[in-house]
Amino acid sequence: MTPRRLTPALLTLLAATLGLTAPAHAADDEGRLITRNTDGAWFLQQPEGTPGKGCVARFTAATKDQSQLALLGPTATSSTAALLMHGPRIATPRSARDVSLELQQDGLPAATLRGALMAASGPRGGGFLMVPVGDLTQTMASMRAKEEGMQVRVDGVDVFRLSYDGLDKAREAMRDCLAGKPFTGGKSLAEATAEVRPVGNSTITGTAFFKNAVLAKKRYPPKGSQAIGLIWMSDEFKQWFEMVKQSQKMPDRIPDHIARHFMVTTVLDDEGGFRFTRLPPGEYQLIVDFSYTETVARTEVTGRTDVYAGNRYIGSNDHLSVWMEDVRNSVTFSKTVHIAKDGDTLQVSLDKSMLGCFFICR
Incomplete structure (x- = not known):
C-alpha cells in the first residue's frame, strides 16, 4: 500500500481535527x-x-x-x-x-x-x-x-x-x-x-498557476477554495515522513505534533493569490491541488469509402466526425521555500511548468 497523498484537502481535515479554526491570513x-x-x-x-x-x-x-x-x-x-x-x-x-x-x-x-x-x-x-x-x-x-x-x-x-x-x-x-x-x-x-501550528512574524505570499504548454493559457486555482497548502519541513517532520515512506503505509492517525506542521489557506482572487502569515523561520513546502475544465477536440471514424481505379482497389477514405468536449483535469504540484529570518516576507510564483513535485505530481 502506497502512502496516501497529502493534498490541501487532507491538510484541511487534519487541521480541523485539531481545532485549527482561524484562517492563516486572519487579522x-x-x-x-x-x-x-x-x-x-x-x-x-x-x-x-x-x-x-x-x-x-x-x-x-x-x-x-x-x-x-x-x-x-x-x-x-x-x-x-x-x-x-x-x-x-x-x-x-x-x-x-x-x-x-x-x-x-x-x-x-x-x-x-x-x-x-x-x-x-x-x-x-x-x-x-x-x-x-x-x-x-x-x-x-x-x-x-x-x-x-x-x-x-x-x-x-x-x-x-x-x-x-x-x-x-x-x-x-x-x-x-x-x-x-x-x-x-x-x-x-x-x-x-x-497550540496547533508554528507561529512567528514572517509571511509567504504569491500567486499559483499551471501551464501545460509554453503557449497554453494559465490555469488558476478557484478563488475562495482551499487549494493551497503549506508544510513546515522541520527535522521532526522529515524524520516522521521518512518513516512513513519506509513503511509504505500511512498511519491510521497522524500524531498531533506532526499534524501541526500542515496548514491551508484560502485562494484570495481569480489569479491564484495566496498568503500565509505568522510563520517562523525555516523550510516550507507549498502544495497546490485543484481541478480545471479544458475543451478538447474528439474525433471518431463513422464510416469508410473504398476507392477504385477501374476494377483495381487503390485505398479507402475514412469518414470522420469531430466534436468539442469539456474535460475535467486535476493537477498537483509543489515548491520548497526558505524563510531566512523572523519577519521576512517571501514573494513566491508557484508555477508547475517550473517546479518539481514533493509527494505526487499529476
Missing part, C-alpha cells in the same frame, strides 16, 4: 478565544476605550471553507446591531444590496428575514450577508446553543451552511461585553494558533 484583531470545539471556535473582539461598544463574537467553522458567523454589537458611531455571515458561496455585489433570505434550522419552520449582501471588502475570499437586529440581547437569547446544518437561501439559492456549538458561552461573553465588563479570560488568536 490580529480577531479577538480572544471564548471556547473551541470540534465544530469550530468562538472569539470575542472587545475594543479598548469604548466600554460596551464595538463588541463582536465571531464563530469560525473548522471546515474546509471556514465559514463564519458573527454577532455584531452597537458601536460608538452606530446603534445598529447585526448578524454577519461570511462564506464562499455568498455573492459579492459592487455595492450593498438588500435581499430577502430564508433561514432553515433543523426541527424548526423556515423563517424569512430581511438582510443585505455586502460589497467585497479586503482580500478575503467569499462574500458577506448582514441581517440587522433591533435588540441583540433578545436575538441571542432566541438562538440555540448548538446548530447542526443551519442553512441560508437567497433568491432560492443555498449561499450559507453552518454547524456550530458553544453559543451559550459566546452569548455570556457577549452580554458581559455589551455591559462594559472586560473579558479577561481566553487566549489571543495568536496564542490559540500557536
Whole structure:
C-alpha cells in the first residue's frame, strides 16, 4: 500500500481535527478565544476605550471553507446591531444590496428575514450577508446553543451552511461585553494558533498557476477554495515522513505534533493569490491541488469509402466526425521555500511548468 497523498484537502481535515479554526491570513484583531470545539471556535473582539461598544463574537467553522458567523454589537458611531455571515458561496455585489433570505434550522419552520449582501471588502475570499437586529440581547437569547446544518437561501439559492456549538458561552461573553465588563479570560488568536501550528512574524505570499504548454493559457486555482497548502519541513517532520515512506503505509492517525506542521489557506482572487502569515523561520513546502475544465477536440471514424481505379482497389477514405468536449483535469504540484529570518516576507510564483513535485505530481 502506497502512502496516501497529502493534498490541501487532507491538510484541511487534519487541521480541523485539531481545532485549527482561524484562517492563516486572519487579522490580529480577531479577538480572544471564548471556547473551541470540534465544530469550530468562538472569539470575542472587545475594543479598548469604548466600554460596551464595538463588541463582536465571531464563530469560525473548522471546515474546509471556514465559514463564519458573527454577532455584531452597537458601536460608538452606530446603534445598529447585526448578524454577519461570511462564506464562499455568498455573492459579492459592487455595492450593498438588500435581499430577502430564508433561514432553515433543523426541527424548526423556515423563517424569512430581511438582510443585505455586502460589497467585497479586503482580500478575503467569499462574500458577506448582514441581517440587522433591533435588540441583540433578545436575538441571542432566541438562538440555540448548538446548530447542526443551519442553512441560508437567497433568491432560492443555498449561499450559507453552518454547524456550530458553544453559543451559550459566546452569548455570556457577549452580554458581559455589551455591559462594559472586560473579558479577561481566553487566549489571543495568536496564542490559540500557536497550540496547533508554528507561529512567528514572517509571511509567504504569491500567486499559483499551471501551464501545460509554453503557449497554453494559465490555469488558476478557484478563488475562495482551499487549494493551497503549506508544510513546515522541520527535522521532526522529515524524520516522521521518512518513516512513513519506509513503511509504505500511512498511519491510521497522524500524531498531533506532526499534524501541526500542515496548514491551508484560502485562494484570495481569480489569479491564484495566496498568503500565509505568522510563520517562523525555516523550510516550507507549498502544495497546490485543484481541478480545471479544458475543451478538447474528439474525433471518431463513422464510416469508410473504398476507392477504385477501374476494377483495381487503390485505398479507402475514412469518414470522420469531430466534436468539442469539456474535460475535467486535476493537477498537483509543489515548491520548497526558505524563510531566512523572523519577519521576512517571501514573494513566491508557484508555477508547475517550473517546479518539481514533493509527494505526487499529476
